[in-house]
Amino acid sequence: xxxxxxxxxxxxxxxxxxxxxxxxxxxxxxxxxxxxxxxxxxxxxxxxxxxxxxxxxxxxxxxxxxxxxxxxxxxxxxxxxxxxxxxxxxxxxxxxxxxxxxxxxxxxxxxxxxxxxxxxxxxxxxxxxxxxxxxxxxxxxxxxxxxxxxxxxxxxxxxxxxxxxxxxxxxxxxxxxxxxxxxxxxxxxxxxxxxxxxxxxxxxxxxxxxxxxxxxxxxxxxxxxxxxxxxxxxxxxxxxxxxxxxxxxxxxxxxxxxxxxxxxxxxxxxxxxxxxxxxxxxxxxxxxxxxxxxxxxxxxxxxxxxxxxxxxxxxxxxxxxxxxxxxxxxxxxxxxxxxxxxxxxxxxxxxxxxxxxxxxxxxxxxxxxxxxxxxxxxxxxxxxxxxxxxxxxxxxxxxxxxxxxxxxxxxxxxxxxxxxxxxxxxxxx
DNA sequence: TCTGGGGTCCTAGGACCC
DNA sequence: TCTGGGGTCCTAGGACCC
Numbered sequence: 515x516x517x518x519x520x521x522x523x524x525x526x527x528x529x530x531x532x533x534x535x536x537x538x539x540x541x542x543x544x545x546x547x548x549x550x551x552x553x554x555x556x557x558x559x560x561x562x563x564x565x566x567x568x569x570x571x572x573x574x575x576x577x578x579x580x581x582x583x584x585x586x587x588x589x590x591x592x593x594x595x596x597x598x599x600x601x602x603x604x605x606x607x608x609x610x611x612x613x614x615x616x617x618x619x620x621x622x623x624x625x626x627x628x629x630x631x632x633x634x635x636x637x638x639x640x641x642x643x644x645x646x647x648x649x650x651x652x653x654x655x656x657x658x659x660x661x662x663x664x665x666x667x668x669x670x671x672x673x674x675x676x677x678x679x680x681x682x683x684x685x686x687x688x689x690x691x692x693x694x695x696x697x698x699x700x701x702x703x704x705x706x707x708x709x710x711x712x713x714x715x716x717x718x719x720x721x722x723x724x725x726x727x728x729x730x731x732x733x734x735x736x737x738x739x740x741x742x743x744x745x746x747x748x749x750x751x752x753x754x755x756x757x758x759x760x761x762x763x764x765x766x767x768x769x770x771x772x773x774x775x776x777x778x779x780x781x782x783x784x785x786x787x788x789x790x791x792x793x794x795x796x797x798x799x800x801x802x803x804x805x806x807x808x809x810x811x812x813x814x815x816x817x818x819x820x821x822x823x824x825x826x827x828x829x830x831x832x833x834x835x836x837x838x839x840x841x842x843x844x845x846x847x848x849x850x851x852x853x854x855x856x857x858x859x860x861x862x863x864x865x866x867x868x869x870x871x872x873x874x875x876x877x878x879x880x881x882x883x884x885x886x887x888x889x890x891x892x893x894x895x896x897x898x899x900x901x902x903x904x905x906x907x908x909x910x911x912x913x914x915x916x917x918x919x920x921x922x923x924x925x926x927x928x929x930x931x932x933x934x935x936x937x938x939x940x941x942x943x
Numbered sequence: 944t945c946t947g948g949g950g951t952c953c954t955a956g957g958a959c960c961c
Numbered sequence: 962t963c964t965g966g967g968g969t970c971c972t973a974g975g976a977c978c979c
Contacts, residue, residue, distance in 0.1 A: 547965035
């Protein structure tokens with residue numbers, strides 16, 4: 515029987531902000547989505563205030579006042595780097611670590627000596643002291659059970675952050691009281707379907723006939739059914755599988771009614787997609803552009819998208835040209851566009867294809883993009899942009915309270931006693 | 944009465960996840 | 962005034978093939 519551990523950061527984005535700003539400790543804090551729109555992470559103090567996940571921030575301030583909680587705009591450069599640090603700590607505990615999301619990682623504990631609970635406690639303490647991230651650890655014979663154990667550890671202080679559901683008897687107690695909707699992979703639609711069949715708790719679910727559950731929830735539900743009974747169906751995948759697609763999409767801070775503004779936004783999206791392709795060593799074989807008006811708001815609505823096959827490329831300027839041509843075709847005057855995006859599909863590894871700038875020189879194309887990438891790495895992502903992306907005032911997201919890039923930009927390094935800590939000193943830590 | 948039998952590929956939409 | 966962004970997988974149905 516294999517053993518999995520799931521290590522999950524508590525209020526991960528809030529914890530990242532707190533790691534470098536002691537004033538945020540012990541106070542309610544939230545991190546907001548793009549455009550400072552809605553709440554994506556809440557500290558336990560913020561949860562206690564009744565702030566709901568995904569709640570629009572202006573609702574919260576209306577209800578609780580402007581100073582009820584500290585808040586930050588989301589800073590993905592910081593969170594991504596903190597996630598990498600967490601991974602490195604975990605890699606010291608097991609040769610098999612699978613990053614599942616920015617704040618969650620599965621570990622394989624097979625063949626490791628000693629008690630799982632003790633190991634879970636050691637993992638938790640080390641991640642906190644080295645990576646500065648508080649976590650909970652769930653342990654079980656399948657990924658689904660480890661997820662549930664993690665949720666239990668988060669829900670009940672009595673677990674002290676680590677819950678081991680390896681023993682069937684321990685699971686049985688939990689299964690009787692936990693609603694089936696708490697299980698990984700069972701969403702609102704499946705919960706409603708199961709409720710109609712008289713299934714409310716996890717225990718109801720595993721006691722039901724497998725064939726009936728598979729029929730109701732298809733093969734995915736069948737897998738969950740087996741996993742909850744302790745039969746592992748989801749293996750650890752420590753090698754990241756080939757990506758299927760990539761996207762850069764943005765809701766505008768204010769609606770866009772002019773083609774000049776839309777074209778700048780689309781050009782910026784396409785250029786950023788090129789960066790992501792090169793970071794992953796991929797080329798794209800198809801490109802989609804979409805735009806639409808605010809579907810919640812009154813007024814005339816418009817939504818459209820266009821997908822075109824493209825000559826395999828990861829050249830940002832080629833992507834900008836193609837994306838602008840598509841965007842122009844679906845653009846309509848007289849609407850207030852709320853969001854646009856550029857997506858790429860049919861991805862393949864770039865060494866299998868030539869890196870083509872259409873009707874251009876592939877060698878020069880690759881060198882140009884390498885220069886763009888090295889400038890971005892040295893001076894920040896926005897330093898060199900295609901002219902078509904303009905200064906992009908209309909499309910630029912609002913990020914009113916963006917914390918410094920404490921760990922990824924030397925200009926933002928924390929100062930001690932009024933002096934900047936040097937790069938050399940950092941390397942020596 | 945009675946209308947073959949098997950494939951593949953693609954797309955749109957649903958559901959779910961963080 | 963104000964409501965995010967980025968993914969994966971599965972299924973059904975249509976087009977097309979022999």
